[in-house]
Amino acid sequence: MTTETQSTVKPGFLARHRRTLMAGVFGLGVLGLAASDILVMQPSTPAYAQSQSQLVHAQPFSFADVVEKVRPAVVSVKVKTVTAENMSDTGPSISPDDPMFRFFKQFGFGQGGEGLTPNRPRKQFGMAQGSGFFISSDGYIVTNNHVVDHATEVDVVTDGGKTYTAKVIGTDPKTDLALLKVKDDGNFPYVDLSAQVPRVGDWVIAVGNPFGLGGTVTAGIVSARGRDIGSGPYDDFIQIDAPVNRGNSGGPTFDLNGRVIGVNTAIFSPSGGSVGIGFAIPADTVQRVVAALKADGQVTRGWIGVQIQPVTADIAESIGLKKAEGAIVADVTRDAPAAKAGLKTGDAITAVNGQPVAGPRELARAIADIKPGVDANLTVWRDGKETSIAVQTAKLPADRQMASAAQDGRDQPDDASGAVAGLGLQLAPAASVPGSGGKGVVVTDVDPSGAAADRLRAGDVIVDVGGKPVRSVADVRDGIKVAKSDGRKTVLMRVTNGDSVRFVAVPVAKG
Numbered sequence: 001m002t003t004e005t006q007s008t009v010k011p012g013f014l015a016r017h018r019r020t021l022m023a024g025v026f027g028l029g030v031l032g033l034a035a036s037d038i039l040v041m042q043p044s045t046p047a048y049a050q051s052q053s054q055l056v057h058a059q060p061f062s063f064a065d066v067v068e069k070v071r072p073a074v075v076s077v078k079v080k081t082v083t084a085e086n087m088s089d090t091g092p093s094i095s096p097d098d099p100m101f102r103f104f105k106q107f108g109f110g111q112g113g114e115g116l117t118p119n120r121p122r123k124q125f126g127m128a129q130g131s132g133f134f135i136s137s138d139g140y141i142v143t144n145n146h147v148v149d150h151a152t153e154v155d156v157v158t159d160g161g162k163t164y165t166a167k168v169i170g171t172d173p174k175t176d177l178a179l180l181k182v183k184d185d186g187n188f189p190y191v192d193l194s195a196q197v198p199r200v201g202d203w204v205i206a207v208g209n210p211f212g213l214g215g216t217v218t219a220g221i222v223s224a225r226g227r228d229i230g231s232g233p234y235d236d237f238i239q240i241d242a243p244v245n246r247g248n249s250g251g252p253t254f255d256l257n258g259r260v261i262g263v264n265t266a267i268f269s270p271s272g273g274s275v276g277i278g279f280a281i282p283a284d285t286v287q288r289v290v291a292a293l294k295a296d297g298q299v300t301r302g303w304i305g306v307q308i309q310p311v312t313a314d315i316a317e318s319i320g321l322k323k324a325e326g327a328i329v330a331d332v333t334r335d336a337p338a339a340k341a342g343l344k345t346g347d348a349i350t351a352v353n354g355q356p357v358a359g360p361r362e363l364a365r366a367i368a369d370i371k372p373g374v375d376a377n378l379t380v381w382r383d384g385k386e387t388s389i390a391v392q393t394a395k396l397p398a399d400r401q402m403a404s405a406a407q408d409g410r411d412q413p414d415d416a417s418g419a420v421a422g423l424g425l426q427l428a429p430a431a432s433v434p435g436s437g438g439k440g441v442v443v444t445d446v447d448p449s450g451a452a453a454d455r456l457r458a459g460d461v462i463v464d465v466g467g468k469p470v471r472s473v474a475d476v477r478d479g480i481k482v483a484k485s486d487g488r489k490t491v492l493m494r495v496t497n498g499d500s501v502r503f504v505a506v507p508v509a510k511g
Contacts, residue, residue, distance in 0.1 A: 063205055063256075067217050070258045072159050072189040076209040077143050077166075077180075077250060079128040080153040131208035131251030132156060132180065133260065134190035135290065139164075139182030142290060143250030144265055145171045148178050156182065159215050170293035174234055174301075175285060176265050178250075179293040191252065193283040193290075194259035198222045198238065206242050206264060206278075208251030218242050220276070222261075229266060229279060233364045238262045238282055243274030253280045260286075288369070301368035302393030304343075304376065305336020307501055308360045311348055314505030318483070318492035319348060320384045326350035327360040330494065331501040341391040344382070345494060346467050346503075351379035367393065383467075420476060423506060424450010427473045430461055439463055440496070441470050451507040456495065464494045483508050 130147030134140065141156060148154055154166045166180040182188065198204065202222045210216050220242035227237040240253060244267040252260040262280025292299040308327040316324040329347045332339045351357060352366040353376065370376050372395040380387050419426055424447030430440045440463035443456050456462075464470055465479030483491035490505040 063217070063219055066205060066254065066256055066258050067207070070191050070205075070252075070254055071207055071215060071217065073134045073191040074207040074215070074252060075132050075134065075141060075156040075158055076212070076214045076247075077130045077132045077141075077147055078155045078157065079130070079148055079151045081126045081128055081150040082124065082152050129209060129212050129247055130249040131247065131264070133207075133252045134188045135193065136190050137187050139166075139184070139186060139188050140169070140290075140294070141166060141180040141182065142252075142263060142286060143178050143180060144263065145173050145176045145178045146265075147250045148180070149173075154180060156180070157214065170297035170299075172289050172293065172299045174299070175281060175289050177263065177281065177286060177289045177293075179290055191254070192259050193287050194255060194257075194261045195284070196255075196259075196261075197225070197282070197284070198255060198261045200224060203256050204240055204242065204261060205254045205256070206240070206244075206248060206251060207254070208248035208264065210245040210247040212247055216248075223277070225282075227279060228361060229268075233361070234285075234368065235361065236282060236285065236365065237266070237279040240278045240280060241276045242278050243276050244278035245274050259283075262286075300372060301396040302370035302372055302374070302376065303336075303396035304338040304341075304367055304391045304393055305333035306338045306343065307331040307333075308349070308363060309502055310359045312505060314490045314507075315348075315492060315503055318488060318490045318505045319346070319381065321348055321350075321381050325356065325358055326381070327357065327363045328503050330503055337391050337394050341389055343378070343380070343389060343391065345464075346382070346492070347389075348381040349378050350381055350386075353377050354379075368396065372396075420473070420480070423452040423480075423508075424448075425452050425456065427462070427476060429472055441473055441476055455504045455506050456493075457497075459497055461496045462493050463496055466491055480508050 128147060128151075130143055132141045132143035132147075135142055148168055148171065151168060154168060155163050156166050157163050164182045164184050164186075166182050169179040169181050171178040200222050204220055204222055206218045206220075208216060220240050222238060223241045224239040227239045228235040229237060238253070238261065240262075242253070244264060248264050251264050253262040253264055255261050261283050263283075263286055264278060264280050266279040267274060268277040268279075289299055307330045309330050311321065311324050311326045311328050313324045315328060316322070319328075326348045329338075329343060329345050329349065331345060332343055349357065349363055352363065352370075355366065357363040357366055367376060370393050372393050375390045375392050378389045378391055380389050425443055426445035426447075427441045428444050430442045440461045443458055443460045443462065445458055446453055446456055462470060462476060465476050466482055468475070468479060470476050470479065479493075480491050489507060491508050493504050493506055495502055495504050
């Protein structure tokens with residue numbers, strides 16, 4: 001059976017449309033330039049008296065020289081795969097969170113129980129195709145992780161039509177990169193990864209294997225940088241307007257000097273075909289990951305054990321920070337490096353080793369780039385002043401669970417009224433609400449016209465206000481009064497809902 005593996009960009013990016021991470025078969029096509037000459041009209045008065053001799057032909061712009069230089073280094077990647085799924089009468093038994101879930105659902109596997117044996121392991125065989133490119137003369141190849149995922153055999157076909165068997169040296173699912181090595185000896189044509197970050201508006205050229213055609217060249221421009229498409233904590237994609245199609249996953253995007261500026265990995269597509277919005281992994285990320293895979297076969301990242309969120313303008317005002325930059329700590333994992341170093345909820349991390357961090361993504365990448373066992377010197381905003389905290393990083397756990405921060409567990413007195421004037425909130429001690437966990441104060445109702453209507457919702461649990469734990473509705477009111485007396489326009493609340501923890505800056509001007 002030949003399949004075209006697919007996975008989907010996580011919710012959070014253009015939620016009204018379908019997002020697709022084209023695995024195995026993923027193509028990069030681009031709007032081509034007009035091949036015909038451009039007629040340029042020379043100034044003439046009057047216009048009707050212009051003669052044919054005044055029409056001149058401008059030389060057409062061409063990518064041909066660059067393409068001739070780089071195309072021999074680009075390969076088609078053909079993969080045989082096998083997976084074992086626990087099949088049920090409703091389809092493969094996989095989590096709805098798995099990137100492959102939508103693939104099985106979309107193509108109707110197992111609907112009505114046809115051809116499936118309930119609850120019995122069953123091997124699934126398939127074929128996948130993608131793209132890749134040589135990065136060294138001795139046969140190392142870069143491609144996407146999702147192209148070679150579950151591979152039992154990998155072959156690469158060069159632009160000249162030769163086929164070589166390759167082995168997987170290592171993969172990194174978090175950045176969707178993989179490193180292959182051709183088993184045969186040879187002196188292969190290769191391309192360099194660029195050390196320069198492309199500018200928005202720069203021309204780019206993509207070469208790859210769309211729809212298995214091989215050796216296809218397309219062109220476009222860099223549309224944006226630093227895109228987060230919700231595929232993971234290290235999202236930092238280059239967006240290109242090159243139409244991307246199935247089969248180009250893992251293929252390179254070049255600048256006009258023939259240097260690789262990114263590895264094509266995903267598209268936004270309401271229909272499954274290209275609409276001119278593609279995403280490439282930046283070359284500097286590729287360089288770091290490839291070096292780690294070549295050395296160890298895996299990527300080891302630093303970890304400190306915190307849940308973080310952006311510092312919004314409201315949050316910055318609430319904690320007295322001049323700029324809405326950095327990441328605020330919403331929760332600290334018990335016994336993790338951050339907890340041992342004394343990091344607290346409510347701390348705003350603004351720099352790592354002296355380098356400013358704009359937000360959570362930058363902080364996550366900065367920590368991940370520090371080897372386990374090495375100190376990360378964090379610049380932290382706490383209690384209205386800046387301090388420095390050294391945290392020794394640990395190895396990022398493969399499957400970690402964030403522990404909830406300890407809260408005051410004393411009995412919580414009932415309030416005569418749970419209303420908070422001006423905010424439009426109706427609150428109740430968590431101990432009195434089944435299923436709330438008994439910590440903090442539960443939001444039982446929100447007035448749509450209240451000041452907190454767009455910040456909180458029924459079911460949220462307020463666990464501290466202004467940096468102080470709350471056990472009763474009165475504690476919430478007191479925290480709001482303190483913020484007002486300090487001249488604050490907002491008060492910072494730490495809120496939980498299920499397993500999530502977040503900070504919310506609630507206006508206090510009303511009431």
